[in-house]
Amino acid sequence: MASTAFELKGKRVFVAGHRGMVGSALMRRLAREQADLLTVSRSQIDLRDQAAVNAWFAAKRPQAVFLAAAKVGGIVANNTLRAEFLYDNLAIATNVIQAAHANGCEKLMFFGSSCIYPRLAPQPLREDSMLTGPLEPTNEPYAIAKIAGIKMAEAYRSQYGSDFISVMPTNLYGPGDNYHPEYSHVVAALIRRFHEAKVSGAGNVVVWGTGTPRREFLYVDDLADACIHLMKTYSSPELVNIGTGEEITIAEFALLVAAAIGFRGEIGFDTSRPDGTPRKLLDVSRLGRLGWRAQISLQEGIQLAYRAYLADSRWTARVTACPDKRAQGRSQNTRR
Ligand SMILES: NC(=O)C1=CN([C@@H]2O[C@H](COP(=O)(O)OP(=O)(O)OC[C@H]3O[C@@H](n4cnc5c(N)ncnc54)[C@H](OP(=O)(O)O)[C@@H]3O)[C@@H](O)[C@H]2O)C=CC1
């Protein structure tokens, strides 16, 4: 596992997906690095458009790239929009990685996900368990696209010597999360649902599935800090898991969110909803050896995320107005 020093200071650094949850956390953290930050909105460049991506890279010539743009969503979004999760994520990965290579990019970080590991791989999930067994069916298209991105980064490194690295974050949450009622991840979904129940005085909140699956949750500013650390110090084809090394059942997690929000009613479980993979805990020993560990506890992170949700007028203003109509009207869009 090679370790090198890579300076961000003074470099042209492109954050792809800078308006997303991870991208905006990277932007906050990169503000301390004295880099020349490059961004481009989706309305200017759709990263699925190969010619547009090539032209933008040729004009801007970023020296470092954080590839945090992707089609992202929770278990239902992944399982419903299967074509988009495969097509968008394959296109974004191939376009950006190839353009980075062709335009002299010195370093690139590709974002995989803990869902690239086999559904029943031994826990905690080690980096070398990728491609050792069948994937979780609810997110197979997304995982296949992510595995292709990882293999691209690996291939450009072995064939051309490109310093492209891949990180595997666990389930993330925090400011900038997507609070869509159907398509969000569990943390955002439960923050919104418990908050709305508290405000409306509802006596019962329904949590999807059986409550028995176990998940690991990392606050997104911790993730961004780990990524900057690895970008500056890590250079190897081997994947690096990024997580806390701690897990919790969904039922226990729901109790934590309810307590943080001050919801005192009952919690029920809708077992017609998918559980997904039964357990997903990352082995973070490689990350630990590389000198990084998470700082923000789950309790603290939920409080911070709840505060960020309340301050996020994209969700709280319109939700009060008409939550259901909005969800139906934009059913193909996982963010709005
Ligand atoms: N969230 C999580 O729990 C986890 C996330 N990851 C990975 O981290 C990365 C970031 O995820 P996260 O921040 O949560 O996701 P978000 O959905 O919050 O952000 C994704 C970003 O990608 C942009 N984007 C999507 N499609 C396109 C496109 N076709 N052209 C241009 N830009 C596009 C979005 O643009 P716009 O703002 O216009 O919508 C948005 O800025 C992804 O690679 C994801 O797979 C990995 C593990 C867990």
Ligand SMILES: C[C@H]1O[C@H](OP(=O)(O)OP(=O)(O)OC[C@H]2O[C@@H](n3cnc4c(=O)[nH]c(N)nc43)[C@H](O)[C@@H]2O)[C@@H](O)[C@@H](O)C1=O
């Ligand atoms: C980050 C990760 O995200 C996805 O995988 P996931 O871990 O299954 O993510 P999730 O957050 O949607 O669910 C976690 C657990 O929570 C339960 N759950 C309860 N109640 C709600 C609820 O209201 N919403 C959601 N979404 N889940 C709920 C749900 O049934 C499941 O058991 C993949 O897309 C994958 O591609 C990926 O990378």
